[in-house]
Amino acid sequence: MMNQLQDVPTSVAFERISRLQGELQSGGMDGMLISQNIDLYYFTGSMQTGYAFVPAHGEPVFYVKRSVERAKQETGVTVKELGAFRQFRETLARDYPELFGSGQPLRIAADLDVLPAQTYLKLAELLAGPDGNVKLLDGSASIRKLRMIKSEMEVERIQAAAKAVDEALTESLNDLHEGMSELSWIARIEYELRIRGHIGLMRMRGYNQEIATGMLIAGAAAAMPSYFDGPAGGLGLGAASPQSVSRSLIRRNEPILLDIGCCIDGYIIDQTRTAVIGELPEKLAFAYQTSEAILREAEKRMIPGTVCSALYTHSLEQALSAGLSAHFMGYGADQAKFLGHGIGLEIDEWPVLAKGFDMPLQPGMVIAVEPKFTFPGQGVVGIENSYLITDESPRPLTRTKEELIKLP
């Protein structure tokens, strides 16, 4: 058997667990069951299938269904076999007699924003027991809050992903030419990303959301609205994949949106540049400049204490002043209502720079800011950088040169 190194040092896993325990204690929870692969990886260092139980006080146990052997190599948290699911309450009562063996009412949190309802219902019934004294409650906000603040190691991984995207883009830009399909163009970049360690897809927490590497979309096809929870949609490859790249050909004098990312060693980068073969129409060139201006203004305000929603509101005002509010972050009824989003292990992390998201910025947050403008029939222009919030001005993690990329 090969040795699998621990990817998250045991001390880091236990520090994260300790912070989770703080959240549980202040929320009046007796413990948390963690089920999602990404959450499991964050708190234990292993994403083998199973449930990690973190009591509000005391030692956690990772109950693994498969692979127990591999989980033991990957995590310093105690690993036990999950065994028969219908016995899980008895298993917990054996390991945590002061909780599950006590008969007292318990409040157990779980990552209910991702756990499927069918499993939730089985688990809730099973844990409730004959007296119905154990309640399974939503604790996903605690997890999202903790994961929002990145450690230096996490920032380094995001930077490594940013380096890979920059290299892949530089390597492939030479091949971009008029008449090339969006599909051929993304295949080229995805090859460069993959050989640099991209796992082949990016994780999204949102239900029904999926993304392999991003959107390399151009002209009218780029401006198609879509279900995708972002400012740009894309025609896609048919109704069964109605977003991102299509078989449309890239033409002269239309914007080419290069909104790409990758996931390396678990961590994601997300960035956007705009390119054109020839010249952008005047209005679109102005919109591109406005997206840069919005980014500059956001950079000034992205300091600890600034409220997330205020960044979005201010960007809306800038778009309005520029006479472009109908085109900002999508067009008309299909406008996305945000300016940026947290990134990390998933591409849709907290915080969100959106109306109603009234949390103040804190050092350690990593946020992709992506002002974009959509022109139906013509295309999408914009820019996206990712930043680490620090005590002073935000540290840019994106490496790619900022400019409208003009090809002859």
Place this chain on the structure above:
Amino acid sequence: MMNQLQDVPTSVAFERISRLQGELQSGGMDGMLISQNIDLYYFTGSMQTGYAFVPAHGEPVFYVKRSVERAKQETGVTVKELGAFRQFRETLARDYPELFGSGQPLRIAADLDVLPAQTYLKLAELLAGPDGNVKLLDGSASIRKLRMIKSEMEVERIQAAAKAVDEALTESLNDLHEGMSELSWIARIEYELRIRGHIGLMRMRGYNQEIATGMLIAGAAAAMPSYFDGPAGGLGLGAASPQSVSRSLIRRNEPILLDIGCCIDGYIIDQTRTAVIGELPEKLAFAYQTSEAILREAEKRMIPGTVCSALYTHSLEQALSAGLSAHFMGYGADQAKFLGHGIGLEIDEWPVLAKGFDMPLQPGMVIAVEPKFTFPGQGVVGIENSYLITDESPRPLTRTKEELIKLP
């Protein structure tokens, strides 16, 4: 605005909806709320974000959050704006007064095997109303049963995906050489798959499961156990992606498992071949022959009426007779307990050739059969073909030549 062709003809969508209504009626359900992108696509032809409501009797409505405009282009089912989620019960009462306006107890099904618990809880509370007379129940088995039987159009799409995989494999095999990393090798094939229309990932229904294109894994790295719900695991790219390809180098005289697929126009193919640069060790060559023998025997039995679990049981007996039962479908505690699985829009469809899955085979099912043997420290060998169950013998959909691929 560009025109997006309907991908699922309106008549096909309504025929599927009508079969779902038959299921609802026989299950004593008053209607079904469909929420998952793939289920929405199957029944409406559109996977825009929202809920499709299918009453047990009468006309369905697709309530769309985003993009309404695009949904209208993609489906012949009536599209309405979802509007404010907290008003959804009133919206349903307006459109279905004989159901939600009547005050009578209702049983509403939903795809609870995939709907996140957090959304389920909100939806269940919202629909229940002040009297609590509306119950939200799990109807996912009905959907899985219906989707299990493929139409000729669906089979053609699976065949198109099979053709793309065959071409991509043929095109890339020339580049496979000793000392190449698994990662470089999959990047090469993924490029070929992508330019042929692969959407970049394959959909899986199972919680926490993910797959971009499959596993091109070799030697000891291939034999690493993993959480992935399949017979082969793979070392992967670290604990944050602990399955499939790794950075390990492919060496002489070790098995190279080529377990790949793609998703084109929504439909998936899944196939496996085994290759070797040089010669396989004798025991592994024998195991490969045994996997072919198991497949031959399964082909004889894959006729309507054969019980799915019996196919698995018989394959276990063959593995036992060959003295290879400890290596069959994984090794030791990490063995997968199945021989094959349905494929279609998702890679983990029904039926499953597994213990306890006692459904008889029916014409129209499409099943990937994948006998494999794992040898820790040495590798994984096996073969996988996909078949359409017909009234007579199964029709192979996989095109790639069957043989142990030997490279000099």
